[in-house]
Structure formats: C-alpha cells, structure tokens
Amino acid sequence: xxxxxxxxxxxxxxxxxxxxxxxxxxxxxxxxxxxxxxxxxxxxxxxxxxxxxxxxxxxxxxxxxxxxxxxxxxxxxxxxxxxxxxxxxxxxxxxxxxxxxxxxxxxxxxxxxxxxxxxxxxxxxxxxxxxxxxxxxxxxxxxxxxxxxxxxxxxxxxxxxxxxxxxxxxxxxxxxxxxxxxxxxxxxxxxxxxxxxxxxxxxxxxxxxxxxxxxxxxxxxxxxxxxxxxxxxxxxxxxxxxxxxxxxxxxxxxxxxxxxxxxxxxxxxxxxxxxxxxxxxxxxxxxxxxxxxxxxxxxxxxxxxxxxxxxxxxxxxxxxxxxxxxxxxxxx
Numbered sequence: 644x645x646x647x648x649x650x651x652x653x654x655x656x657x658x659x660x661x662x663x664x665x666x667x668x669x670x671x672x673x674x675x676x677x678x679x680x681x682x683x684x685x686x687x688x689x690x691x692x693x694x695x696x697x698x699x700x701x702x703x704x705x706x707x708x709x710x711x712x713x714x715x716x717x718x719x720x721x722x723x724x725x726x727x728x729x730x731x732x733x734x735x736x737x738x739x740x741x742x743x744x745x746x747x748x749x750x751x752x753x754x755x756x757x758x759x760x761x762x763x764x765x766x767x768x769x770x771x772x773x774x775x776x777x778x779x780x781x782x783x784x785x786x787x788x789x790x791x792x793x794x795x796x797x798x799x800x801x802x803x804x805x806x807x808x809x810x811x812x813x814x815x816x817x818x819x820x821x822x823x824x825x826x827x828x829x830x831x832x833x834x835x836x837x838x839x840x841x842x843x844x845x846x847x848x849x850x851x852x853x854x855x856x857x858x859x860x861x862x863x864x865x866x867x868x869x870x871x872x873x874x875x876x877x878x879x880x881x882x883x884x885x886x887x888x889x890x891x892x893x894x895x896x897x898x899x900x901x902x903x904x905x906x907x908x909x910x911x912x913x914x915x916x917x918x919x920x921x922x923x924x925x926x927x928x929x930x931x932x933x934x935x936x937x938x939x940x941x942x943x944x945x946x947x948x949x950x951x952x953x954x955x956x957x958x959x960x961x962x963x964x965x966x967x968x969x970x971x972x973x974x975x
Contacts, residue, residue, distance in 0.1 A: 644659070644660060644661075644662055644663075644756065644757040644758050645657045645658070645659065645660075645756065645757050645953070646658050646659075646660045646695060646696070646753060646755070646756040646757070647695075647696045647698065647755040647756065647953075647956055648691070648692055648694060648695060648696060649683075649686045649687050649691040649692045649696055649697070650691050651689065651690045651691030652688070652689075652690075652691070653687060653688055653960070653961070653964065654691070654957075655687075655956055655957050655960060658694070660756075662758060663707075663758050663759070663760055664707070665707050665708065665709030665712075665760060666709050666710075667709050667710035667711045667712075668709055668710070668711055668712065668730075668762060668763055668764070669709040669712075669760055669761065669762060669763060670705050670706075670707065670708055670709060670712060670715055670721075670760070670761055670762075670763050670766065671705075671706045671707040671758055671759075671760060672701070672702075672703040672704065672705060672706060672721065672723060672758065672759050672760075672761055672766075673703050673704045673705075673706040673757070673758055673975075674701055674702075674703040674754070674756060674757055674758060674759060674953075674975045675701075675702055675703040675704060675720075675775050675974075675975055676701065676702055676703070676775045676776065676779050676972055676973060676974055676975065677698050677700060677701035677702075677754045677755050677779070677953075677972070677973050677975075678700045678701070678779055678780070678783075678785055678947065678970045678971060678972045678973070679698075679700075679811075679959060679960065679963050679970065679971040679973075680697070680698075680699065680700055680784065680785070680811070681810050681811060681812070681877075681963075682697065682699075682900070683696070683697040683698065684963075684964060687960055687964065688964065695752065695753040695756075696752070696753055696754075696755045696756070697752060698752065698753060698754035698755035698756070699725035699750075699751070699752050699754050699783070699784075700725070700754060700779055700780075700783035700784065700785050701723060701754035701755075701759060701779060701783075702720070702721060702722040702723060702769065702775055702778045702779040702782065703720075703721065703723075703759075703975075704718060704719065704720055704721070705717050705718060705719040705721060705766075706758065708763075709763070712763040714763055714764070714766075715763050715766055715768070719766075719768050720768065720769045720778070721761075721766040721767060721768055721769060721782075722766070722767045722769055722778040722779055722781065722782025722783065722930075723751075723754075723759075723761045723765060723766050723767075723782060723783070724742065724765040724766075724767075724782060724783060724787075724927050725750055725751045725752060725754070725761075725765070725783065726742045726743055726748055726749075726750060726765070726924055726927075727742060727748065727749040727750070727751060727761070727762030727764065727765040728742050728745065728748065728749070728762065728764050728765065728927075729745050729746075729747035729748060729749065730747075731747070734747075737764075739928060740926055740927035740928025740929075741926045741927070741928065742765070742926070742927055743923060743924050743925075743926065749762065751765070755953075755956065755973065757953075757975060765927065767782045767927075767930050769782075770934075772938070773934070773937070774944065776944040776947045776972060777937055777943055777944045779972070780815075780943050780944060780946060780947070780970070781930060781933040781934060781937065781943055782930055784812075784924050784925060785811065785815065785946065785970055786815050786819075786933060786943045786946065787924060787925025787929065787930075787933070788812050788815065788898055788922065788923075788924060788925060789812065789815035789816040789818070789819045789898075790819060790925060790929055790932070790933050790936075791922055791924065791925035791926060791929060792816065792873060792896050792898060792922040793816075793819060793820070793823075794929070795896060795920050795922050796871060796894065796896075797894050797918055797920075798870055798871065798893075798894065801825060801869075801870035801871045802825065802826055802870055803825070803826045803827075803828065803863075803864055803869045803870050803871075804816075804820050804825055804826070804827050804828070804869060804870065804871045804872075804873065805827075805828045805829075805830070805860050805868075805869035805871070805872045805873070805885070805888050805889070806827060806828070806829045806830070806840075806845075806872075806873045806875060807830050807831075807856070807872065807873070807874050807875060807876050807881040807884055807885055807888075808830075808831060808874065808875035808876030808877070808878075808881060808898075808899060809829050809830075809831035809833065809836035809837060809839065809840045809848075809875075810831075810836065810875060810876070810966075811946060811968075811969050811970045812875045812898050812899070813829065813831070813836075813840070813873070813875035813876070813898075814836065814839055814840060814843060814946055814969050815943075815946050816873055816875065816898075817829060817840050817843045817844055817845050818843045818844065818941070818942065818943065818945060818946060819941070820844075821843060821844025821845070822844075822936070822940070822941045822942075826846050827840075827844060827845045827846055827847075828845065828846065828847045828848070828849065828859075828860055828863060828869065829845045829847070829848045829849070830848070830849040830850075830851055830856040830860075830881075830884070831848070831849075831850070831851075831876070832850060832851060832852055832966075833966035833967070834850065835966060835967040835968075836966055836967075836969075837849075837850060839948065839969055843945065847859075847863055851884075856884055856888065857884050857887040857888045860888040861888070864890070867890045868888055868889050868890035868891070868893060869888055869889050869890060869893065870889075870890060870893055870894070871889065871893060871894045871895075871896065872884075872885035872886075872888050872889040872893070872894075872895045872896070873885075873895075873896045873898060874895065874896070874897045874898060874899050874901075875898045875899050876899050877899030877900050877901055878899070878901075879901065879902065879904045881899070882897075882901065882904050882906065883904075883906070883911075886906070886911040886917060886919075889917060891915045891916060891917075892915070892916045892917075893917060893918075894917070894918045894919075894920060895917060895918070895919045895920070896919075896920045896921075896922050897919070897920070897921050897922065898922055945969075946969045946970045947969065947970045947971075947972045948968050948969035948970065948971070949962060949968050949969075949970075949971045949972065950971075950972045950973075950974060951971065951972070951973055951974070952973070952974055953973045953974065953975045956973055959971040959973065
C-alpha cells in the first residue's frame, strides 16, 4: 500500500509499505478520507520523518479485525480518534470516553495512508446520513477541539468572542460560535483565512499587520473587551493579546500549542479576575453531541475548503502551509 512520508523542507514522498495486520484490540481501516492538521507543519517544513507521517484525522471502512474486537465488524464505516484508551477496562476516564484525561492513553498515527491502524475502542460507527467529511471532523480534533472548548465556557451565553488565529481550529470555533448566534471577532495575518472567517460568520476581522488587534477589539466592545478570547495561533504574542483583549472577569481559552511564555500573574490574572483554561483535543464521549448538532443544522463540513485526490497531497500541503485554506481533505 501507499503511505505518505514527510521528506523534509516541504517535500513529500509516497512509500510502498506492507499491508497492515492488527493486534488484539485493533482494527485495520481502509482509508476513505484524511484531513490535514496544523500540527503536521513542523515536520513538513523541517527535517521530515524517517518513516510515515503526522496524519491523525481520518475515516474509512473496517478492513480487518484483531483479536477480542466485538464492537465492530468488517465493512463498517467509521471515524477514528487517534487518541485511544488504555488497556484497563476499569479506568475511570477511559470507561467514560475521556481518553485524554487518562495517564496511559495511546496514540495512533500515519493516517495519510491507504490503510491505517486504530484502536477498536476509538472508532465511532458512522450512520448512513453522515458523509465522510462530517464524519472525519466530528470524530477527530478537526471539529472536536472547537466543540470541547465550548464545553469549558464559564459564561454559558457570551455575547462577544475574540478568536486569535484563523487556521482550521480557529475557523472551526467561528463556525460553531456563529451557529450559536454569538458575535465573533477574528484576528489573523492571512487575508485568505480572514475572508473564510467572514464567510463562516465572523462579524469583524482584524489583520494585526494593519491594525492593533487589542485596540480594535476594545473599540468594537465599547472599551470593555470580549467576554471570551480563544487562542488558536500557538504564538506567545497572541497569548498576551488574548489577556489584553478580554474583559475584566472574562476567560481566555488556549487551543494552540505554546512554548514557554513569560507572563505577569498579577497583571494578567489576579487584578482582573481572569480565568485561563486549557483545552486539548476532545472527549470521545462528545461525539454524540456533535452528531446531534450537525443533524440540527450545524454545517461542520464547511470547514473543509479544499478536496484533493491522495495522489495530489503535495498541492494540499502547499496551500495549507501558505495559509490559504481551512481543512484540506484527501480522498482515496
């Protein structure tokens, strides 16, 4: 089978590798679709990978069952979480579908391949009314991160939300919060992605190369600031902008992975009663809530802005790396 490999410095290669065999508790999936994630850009732009790829969002058809798999059958259409449960059936977190809170969760990758391995317990059988694009987004971090973040809102009905970073995670937050009818302000340096943010429901967008993001958000909120600021860019400067742009008593939620960031605890937190909340990946048990929202009208799949054959993956990575896309989806 063909498997994508990051060759380094923005180059890709297709390797011929043996067909996969599942271990007990695992399944082999014949890939129908996979989508790109911003976390792949480091290896793509940098030194690459010795084997395989960083893909971890995919959906497909169950091809082979490992031993002790009873919840799936060959031929099932499934979406897959790359974060999988531990081996303890009595684990208080994994038994509830809260895999990321377990100290022994497992990770599966190499999803940009004609076949991939997955934990059977990390697969969701997709109903017939769920298309592949929707399925891959609501069973992985594509839409899982925005939804999981929304469950952490202290203010359950915020009026204004500022989103820093309009990559796929930021845009997913826009789609979800616009569906809820909230006022959204988005800051990003990519005009293409700001245009997508407006298309998806942002009421105002800011290019910080042209205007000061914090000052503009304050102007748009009568000097008060946003109720919630969501950091999706993964950059230290946007961390500071989030704290400066949120109102006193507001909340900052972190989606973007960060290096160490020096910050004033007194100035950013204590004296303004700010709550800072981390939000990583999503809970497997939240899938049913996302499925319900999609059936009620949420257009999660609009986050996919580009569809390409797997054979044209290089074009998808180039567009993504240039900041011109939402989610890029490969069809197999």
